[in-house]
Amino acid sequence: MPAPQVIIIGRPNVGKSTLFNRLVGKKLALVDDQPGVTRDRRFGDAELLGLKFQIVDTAGWEDEDAESLPGRMRQQTEAALETAEVALFVMDARAGLTPLDEEIARWLRGTKVPIILLANKAEGRAGESGLLEAYSLGMGDPVAISAEHGEGMGDLFEALVPHLEPLQVEEEDxxxxxxxxxxxxxxxxxxxxxxxxxxxxINKLLGQDRLLTGPEAGITRDSIAIDWEWTQQNGEVRPVRLIDTAGMRKKANVVEKLEKLSVADARHAVDFAEVVVLLLDATRGLEHQDLKIASMVLEEGRALMIAINKWDVAEGASSLFQGIRGALDEGLAQVRGVPLLAVSARTGKGLDEMIKAAFEIREAWSRRVPTAALNRWFDDALNANPPPAPGGKRIKLRYITQAKTRPPGFVLFGTRLDSLPESYKRYLINGIRRELGFDAVPIRLTLRSPKNPFAKG
Structure with a gap:
């Protein structure tokens, strides 16, 4: 099934091609202050916060004889409307309504295609009067945008979702x-x-003394990347790039300039990793510095695992494991249930399980949920536990979309989101993890409310 079509319609020079370029993410359409630059339909693949569609840029609508060039351009626009799911009717908020805008509106009201009225160039106060005039067209609330500066794209997404979300398809590519x-x-x-x-x-994984080791702390100073192949139990070989890093001490203890550079290098290595294993010393347990390192990894958006090393010499192993598990859940409240494994670098115990778990958590970290499935879960979550109404005023949550992966990032649309309690955000994030297969990976949830176009900024 092809992607749904969205057509941009309006009189000349209201910013249709600028909006087209904004939605396709590149300058495919020629833009100039001179009216009539676009003469034919132009098609582009657009994506707006995970919503995918084909956008159609059309020539400026002009009231001319059908045999003239402007008249033939208008016929192209009329033809494009026949295959569109939605039409974006663009007017210039700074110039205000013109008789031609009103004529286009009359024609559009006679069509069966849903119309979204866009008041472009609405940034700042210069567009306020034109925005007010747009209400007189009888086409519902205008969406205030600035195609040039990218303002109002969240509100445009919210207007498009009811029409396009049921038509979304998973692209094979x-x-x-x-x-x-x-x-x-x-x-x-x-x-x-x-x-x-x-x-x-790492030496144990490689089966050779590739890295210098010893009882002295701080031998490794540079982050070292080593390509390796892990053989699964079924015989399949999976490529791995292992990154060894310098030990991270408390900042107060990092006094030598070389060690400061080493710690900075370790942080840099985290930036380039997909999965990070925080290695604990079973003879020392979990210390505050370990929690600081773990928080840093999660803040960077990396998938995190904890491995307790030297398990072969650990005392009171069961109580030690449970104690560390409880301390992690309390100290890393933003991500409960981080994978915790017991390993021994000396004997090789648990290393196979550690690598297997790392591949699994990378898959969760890279997962994308289709918009339709995500909003089905969202509706169920709202029905099971509606958002509160602080001061008797209802918080309305409308849609959610996944904007990115690695780490997974979601955008939640609604009204009065500044009053949404942190506890409710955690409820949604925990539900996404538990029910949509994201396990213990860090998740970003961004709140987006429609802007008040008349607010003084």
Whole structure:
């Protein structure tokens, strides 16, 4: 099924081609202050906060004889409307309504295609009067935008979703790309305090003394990336890029300039990783510095795992594991249930399970949920636990979309979102993790309310 079509209609020089370029993400349409630059229909693949459609730029509507060039351009616009799911009727808020705008509006009201009225160039106060005039067209509330500056795109998304969301299709090309990404090397960084056994662990995986190790803390100073192949139990070979990093001490203890550079390099390595394993020392347990490192990894948006090393010499293993599990859940409240494994870099215990879990969490970190499935879950979540009404005023949550992956990022649209309690945001984030297969990966939730076009800024 082809992507749904959205057509842009309006008189000359109201910013149709600028809007077209904004939605396709590149300058495909020629833009100039001179009216009539666009003469034929132009098609482009557009994406707005995860909503995908084909956008059609049309010539400026002019009231001319059908045999003239402007008249033939108008006929192209009329033909384009026949295959469109939605029409974006663009007027210039700074210039205000013109008789030609009113004529186009009369014609559009006679069509069966849903119309969204856009008041372009509405940034600042110069567009306020034109925005008010737009209400007189009888086409509902105008959406205030600035195609040139990208303002109002969230409100445009909200207006388009009811018409386009049921028509969304999963593109095979995108699925192929995501699969290819997951077939690529797993970028796995090993971080932790000095002398936790990071280099020893990597040497054990490699089966050779590739990295210098010893009882002295701080031997590793540079982040070292090593390409390796992991053989699964079924015999399949998976590529891995292992990244060994310098130990991260408390800032107060980082006094030497070289060590400061090493810690900065370790942070840099986290930026380039997909999954980060925080290695703990079983003989020392979980310390405050470990929680700081874990929080830093999550703030960077990386998938996090915790591995307790030196398990072969741990005392009171069961109580130690449960104690660390409880402390992690309390200290990392933003991501409960981070994978926790017991390993031994010296004997190799648990390393196979660690690599297997790293591939699984990368898959969750890269997951994209179709908009339709996401909003079905969203409706169920709202019915099960409606948002509160602070001061008796209802918070209205309308739509949610996944804007990005790696880490997963979601945009929630509604009104009075500044009053939405943090506890309700956590309820939604935990539901996304639990019910949509994101497990313990960091999730970003952005709140987006329609802007008041008359607010003084």
């Amino acid at each position: 995108e699925e192929f790309d995501e699969e290819a990404l997951l077939r690529g090397p797993l970028k796995l960084a090993i971080v932790g305090r000095p002398n936790a056994g990071k280099s020893t662990l």
